[in-house]
Amino acid sequence: MSSPAELFKLLSCGVYVIGVTDGNQYNAFTAAWVIQVSFQPLLLALSINPQHRSYAMLKAGESFTVNVLGKDQAELARHFASPIADRLAKLPWRPGKTGAPILSQALAYLECRLEENYPAGDHRLILGRAVGGARFQPGEPLLYRDTGDMNGASHLFPEKF
Amino acid sequence: MSSPAELFKLLSCGVYVIGVTDGNQYNAFTAAWVIQVSFQPLLLALSINPQHRSYAMLKAGESFTVNVLGKDQAELARHFASPIADRLAKLPWRPGKTGAPILSQALAYLECRLEENYPAGDHRLILGRAVGGARFQPGEPLLYRDTGDMNGASHLFPEKF
Numbered sequence: 001m002s003s004p005a006e007l008f009k010l011l012s013c014g015v016y017v018i019g020v021t022d023g024n025q026y027n028a029f030t031a032a033w034v035i036q037v038s039f040q041p042l043l044l045a046l047s048i049n050p051q052h053r054s055y056a057m058l059k060a061g062e063s064f065t066v067n068v069l070g071k072d073q074a075e076l077a078r079h080f081a082s083p084i085a086d087r088l089a090k091l092p093w094r095p096g097k098t099g100a101p102i103l104s105q106a107l108a109y110l111e112c113r114l115e116e117n118y119p120a121g122d123h124r125l126i127l128g129r130a131v132g133g134a135r136f137q138p139g140e141p142l143l144y145r146d147t148g149d150m151n152g153a154s155h156l157f158p159e160k161f
Numbered sequence: 162m163s164s165p166a167e168l169f170k171l172l173s174c175g176v177y178v179i180g181v182t183d184g185n186q187y188n189a190f191t192a193a194w195v196i197q198v199s200f201q202p203l204l205l206a207l208s209i210n211p212q213h214r215s216y217a218m219l220k221a222g223e224s225f226t227v228n229v230l231g232k233d234q235a236e237l238a239r240h241f242a243s244p245i246a247d248r249l250a251k252l253p254w255r256p257g258k259t260g261a262p263i264l265s266q267a268l269a270y271l272e273c274r275l276e277e278n279y280p281a282g283d284h285r286l287i288l289g290r291a292v293g294g295a296r297f298q299p300g301e302p303l304l305y306r307d308t309g310d311m312n313g314a315s316h317l318f319p320e321k322f
Contacts (some may be wrong), residue, residue: 014173038282121199
């Protein structure tokens with residue numbers, strides 16, 4: 001028998017740094033639960049833990065960036081998942097047209113305006129409308145499964161269905 | 162400048178066969194827009210085109226399976242994306258405890274009960290609660306980007322942000 005944690009690892013996802021601002025402060029955090037959900041309008045969904053302080057900033061600023069990490073950027077993913085106070089310090093970034101921070105080192109970014117905010121169990125499901133984006137460098141995206149159990153997420157799963 | 166279609170390709174996703182039933186008929190179709198969205202309860206999100214006849218069946222049956230395709234199963238993905246009438250004919254499958262079809266050839270499956278059904282632009286975002294699942298064979302999951310432009314989806318994107 002396979003556990004829920006083992007089976008859910010077979011759902012492929014990338015690794016992203018989500019950038020947010022409330023107009024005064026800036027923050028960014030690593031996330032993996034991102035997918036496209038609509039072509040017209042061009043929407044993506046991001047599942048976010050509402051206890052994270054970035055959630056309040058995202059709601060206040062009504063926008064976010066999705067900075068796509070590349071295969072060789074697992075270190076950057078760990079940095080933006082770490083508990084240090086100012087993760088953006090000492091790294092190159094600039095505010096996008098919505099104000100949300102764009103990481104210059106990422107493979108590419110998409111910038112989104114908050115469109116919907118739905119309950120989703122212990123998370124919130126944010127729909128963002130893509131209003132801009134660019135590719136910064138060539139390369140393949142990093143996959144979450146290639147980072148190992150980066151956030152120690154395995155223990156968060158129920159043991160059984 | 163990168164087009165929306167080029168940038169959205171950098172959002173990593175897998176390839177799945179989604180199985181549905183309304184209690185009388187069975188159907189299954191290829192999908193890529195699937196992610197986990199919550200640990201407790203254990204929820205995943207599936208973005209589905211509501212004009213697809215499988216959408217009505219999923220709503221009626223209030224459940225679905227997510228059959229995970231493996232690296233060497235792009236052919237199976239194409240089969241379940243093709244316009245033939247009965248895609249399940251001649252392939253081994255069995256109904257799960259919810260009734261939704263489980264493909265024996267998949268790498269693994271998850272079985273879900275419909276939990277929420279949210280609007281998401283030109284799609285619907287279905288939240289499913291995982292109530293079962295198993296792994297059938299070893300191997301790596303297939304990535305959508307490794308199938309090429311399987312469904313000719315590129316033309317569905319807006320040309321600009």
